[in-house]
Amino acid sequence: MGRKYYCDYCDKRIQNDYNIIKQHNVGLPHLRAKAEYFQQFKSIEEILGEIKYKPPCRSLKDHSVCMFGVLCRYRHYTSEQIREMQQFVQRPKEFNPKRSERLRKYLRNVLARTELFVKKRYNQHAMEKLPPSMIQIEDSSK
Numbered sequence: 001m002g003r004k005y006y007c008d009y010c011d012k013r014i015q016n017d018y019n020i021i022k023q024h025n026v027g028l029p030h031l032r033a034k035a036e037y038f039q040q041f042k043s044i045e046e047i048l049g050e051i052k053y054k055p056p057c058r059s060l061k062d063h064s065v066c067m068f069g070v071l072c073r074y075r076h077y078t079s080e081q082i083r084e085m086q087q088f089v090q091r092p093k094e095f096n097p098k099r100s101e102r103l104r105k106y107l108r109n110v111l112a113r114t115e116l117f118v119k120k121r122y123n124q125h126a127m128e129k130l131p132p133s134m135i136q137i138e139d140s141s142k
């Protein structure tokens with residue numbers, strides 16, 4: 001009955017029922033979407049700090065898509081990406097802010113492009129392994 005509940009993070013409409021919403025809010029797809037939303041506001045330094053002691057995720061090795069996304073307790077960045085981020089962080093401090101901001105954006109784009117590439121390339125493969133509910137999430141994340 002009535003209007004559906006809309007989840008901003010998941011960009012998804014669900015039945016406006018207390019228990020269903022409650023269940024949705026503790027589900028992995030929702031937690032992941034929420035974490036990914038906040039991930040985009042983090043600085044390179046913060047991201048580096050978070051992944052510092054994380055061993056690489058298996059998905060990096062077998063080129064699968066990890067269903068835990070940013071919630072994964074392992075890191076999803078390659079050593080090369082980490083090196084790139086470290087170089088950026090350790091840049092000379094006399095950088096002018098505008099240029100530094102451009103670099104930051106550029107680096108962000110590089111990371112986004114890499115992830116997109118990996119996603120596109122291995123999506124088909126990963127989809128076959130995902131349960132139907134996750135396939136929907138992958139589709140609506142575009």
Ligand SMILES: [Zn+2]
Pocket residue numbers: 007008009010011024025029030033
């Ligand atoms: Zn949600």
Ligand SMILES: [Zn+2]
Pocket residue numbers: 057058059066067068069072073074075076
């Ligand atoms: Zn992972």
